[in-house]
Amino acid sequence: MNENIFQKEYLCIVDGILDKKSGIIDLPIARKPGSIIERCVDFAGQPSRTIYEVIKEFENYSLVKCKLETGRTHQIRVHFSYIGHPLLGDTLYGQSSNLISRQALHSYMISFIHPVKKKEQCFTCPLPNDMKDLLM
Numbered sequence: 001m002n003e004n005i006f007q008k009e010y011l012c013i014v015d016g017i018l019d020k021k022s023g024i025i026d027l028p029i030a031r032k033p034g035s036i037i038e039r040c041v042d043f044a045g046q047p048s049r050t051i052y053e054v055i056k057e058f059e060n061y062s063l064v065k066c067k068l069e070t071g072r073t074h075q076i077r078v079h080f081s082y083i084g085h086p087l088l089g090d091t092l093y094g095q096s097s098n099l100i101s102r103q104a105l106h107s108y109m110i111s112f113i114h115p116v117k118k119k120e121q122c123f124t125c126p127l128p129n130d131m132k133d134l135l136m
């Protein structure tokens with residue numbers, strides 16, 4: 001992802017209203033001590049950058065588009081939890097939600113340069129119904 005050969009973009013629904021409507025979360029991530037699953041912001045960790053933009057705000061949550069410059073495990077979930085806006089339904093980095101029964105995160109677009117044709121390939125996937133229902 002660092003060389004812009006392969007890009008991924010996500011849509012997520014985060015708890016609350018972000019003060020900054022766009023920006024870069026540039027915080028290093030490492031494995032959480034004592035856990036084989038959880039990650040955390042750790043300044044001795046690996047560089048991790050998430051570019052984000054608020055798409056729409058609701059009463060107490062926001063739809064956010066994220067583009068990864070790095071691809072760390074749980075990167076979006078860790079970054080948004082750290083800044084106080086965990087993903088709705090994320091029981092590992094936030095809390096359960098009565099609005100959705102899973103983390104509100106969706107990989108909606110990937111693009112890459114085809115290795116033979118040398119042309120950009122872009123694929124998108126619509127939001128799943130449980131997330132779509134939150135936006136109506």
